Amino acid sequence: MLNLIPNLVKRYLFYRHSQNWSQERLEAYRDEMLGRLIRHAARHVPYYRNLFKEIGFDPDQFKGRMDMHKIPLLDKETVRTRREELIADNADKFGIVWESTSGSTGTPLHIIVDRAARSNKLVALIRSYQWAGYALGKKTFSMQSYYLKDDDFEYKKLFRVLRFDSNRFRKDSAIKVIEQINKFRPRFFMGFPFDLLMLSRFAAEAGLSISRPDSMVTYGETLSEHKRKSLEGAYGCRVFDYYSQHECTSMIAECEHHSLHLIDDFACHEVVDEGGKDASEEGFGELIGTGLYNYAMPLIRYRTRDDIVLDRENETCQCGRSFTVVKEIIGKQCDYIETPDGRLLGAVMSHAIDNAKGVVVSQCIQDALNHVCINLVIDNTYNEESEKALERDLRKRLGDEMEIDFCIVPELEKRPGGKTPFILSKIGHQYV
Numbered sequence: 533m534l535n536l537i538p539n540l541v542k543r544y545l546f547y548r549h550s551q552n553w554s555q556e557r558l559e560a561y562r563d564e565m566l567g568r569l570i571r572h573a574a575r576h577v578p579y580y581r582n583l584f585k586e587i588g589f590d591p592d593q594f595k596g597r598m599d600m601h602k603i604p605l606l607d608k609e610t611v612r613t614r615r616e617e618l619i620a621d622n623a624d625k626f627g628i629v630w631e632s633t634s635g636s637t638g639t640p641l642h643i644i645v646d647r648a649a650r651s652n653k654l655v656a657l658i659r660s661y662q663w664a665g666y667a668l669g670k671k672t673f674s675m676q677s678y679y680l681k682d683d684d685f686e687y688k689k690l691f692r693v694l695r696f697d698s699n700r701f702r703k704d705s706a707i708k709v710i711e712q713i714n715k716f717r718p719r720f721f722m723g724f725p726f727d728l729l730m731l732s733r734f735a736a737e738a739g740l741s742i743s744r745p746d747s748m749v750t751y752g753e754t755l756s757e758h759k760r761k762s763l764e765g766a767y768g769c770r771v772f773d774y775y776s777q778h779e780c781t782s783m784i785a786e787c788e789h790h791s792l793h794l795i796d797d798f799a800c801h802e803v804v805d806e807g808g809k810d811a812s813e814e815g816f817g818e819l820i821g822t823g824l825y826n827y828a829m830p831l832i833r834y835r836t837r838d839d840i841v842l843d844r845e846n847e848t849c850q851c852g853r854s855f856t857v858v859k860e861i862i863g864k865q866c867d868y869i870e871t872p873d874g875r876l877l878g879a880v881m882s883h884a885i886d887n888a889k890g891v892v893v894s895q896c897i898q899d900a901l902n903h904v905c906i907n908l909v910i911d912n913t914y915n916e917e918s919e920k921a922l923e924r925d926l927r928k929r930l931g932d933e934m935e936i937d938f939c940i941v942p943e944l945e946k947r948p949g950g951k952t953p954f955i956l957s958k959i960g961h962q963y964v
């Protein structure tokens with residue numbers, strides 16, 4: 533704990549500098565960090581110790597990203613079922629904190645993100661937010677799943693942040709928070725695009741205006757062009773997109789010049805086609821990430837299940853940074869749920885599935901205002917206890933009036949276009 537603050541400051545200064553590095557320096561740093569991580573994994577992580585032996589991979593010959601293709605991709609399913617083997621035998625040394633996540637795909641996952649990975653993520657995130665106009669101490673409004681006990685919102689004096697709990701999002705609580713925002717006048721907004729958009733709609737319906745911020749960062753779900761335009765119109769400010777995961781294996785942020793960048797000093801990013809082959813030439817495919825700092829549980833070549841398109845026409849950005857430019861992030865396109873008591877729940881719902889044992893993938897389908905069906909693909913560790921835990925967590929979000937049915941299915945329902953969203957609305961609350 534004692535080392536935490538100086539360590540954060542050190543990393544902060546590092547990231548201030550590294551964003552100005554040349555392409556060559558950035559690549560040399562990434563390759564050096566990858567080499568260290570892979571040699572550590574070969575020595576201390578049972579999963580990689582065995583895998584490398586099996587495929588005849590020699591970590592001492594590893595030169596950098598050009599050799600990454602020799603290591604097989606790692607998917608969520610493997611992390612879920614072989615978690616213990618992915619934990620380093622000296623993990624304690626790095627400070628263990630368990631994270632649980634399900635992301636947009638509804639696959640429960642418990643992973644360790646160690647102290648260093650955590651600090652690096654926080655500092656890289658702050659740097660990204662600074663590109664978007666944030667500064668420490670700047671009056672901020674943040675809308676997230678906070679699980680507040682006593683109220684819909686709270687004020688964090690030290691950081692000057694007004695927080696609104698998105699689990700409690702309904703029309704009357706929205707009106708209350710709009711009044712608070714107008715009193716507090718935050719200059720920076722952050723939250724899920726869906727939540728911020730609904731907030732502005734409630735304001736408009738009630739004939740209220742929302743105090744205008746300088747800028748806004750959104751994350752947690754895909755920011756479609758339509759959502760971006762609607763948000764910019766409603767709040768009268770520029771909107772910046774931000775993408776990352778609890779697993780700390782990749783990060784994308786939008787700079788002052790509104791280019792999306794892969795944060796290449798935080799993780800090693802690759803793009804692969806459906807067969808898992810390098811697709812950087814084509815410039816389109818699934819984003820594969822390797823976080824450079826999580827030694828307690830290294831995830832190497834982790835499949836994010838989100839697709840990205842690289843920007844081939846504008847490979848350099850006016851901001852001068854060498855980070856790879858991304859044209860579009862395609863992923864996390866959820867519909868949203870409306871509860872009988874009038875609350876609206878977006879991608880945030882996926883967290884309710886986090887603790888269910890034996891669930892491989894899941895999906896929430898709303899076919900009536902008071903009825904949802906939870907589709908579950910399960911393995912043989914699923915039992916009665918899992919269903920009880922699931923119901924408990926879903927009740928917390930959905931309230932008592934919603935009827936919940938669990939359906940064990942061989943596969944999840946797809947949209948006509950072929951996507952499999954975590955939330956599928958059949959009552960007209962489609963993703964736009």
Ligand SMILES: [Zn+2]
Nearest residue numbers: 787791849851
């Ligand atoms: Zn840029």
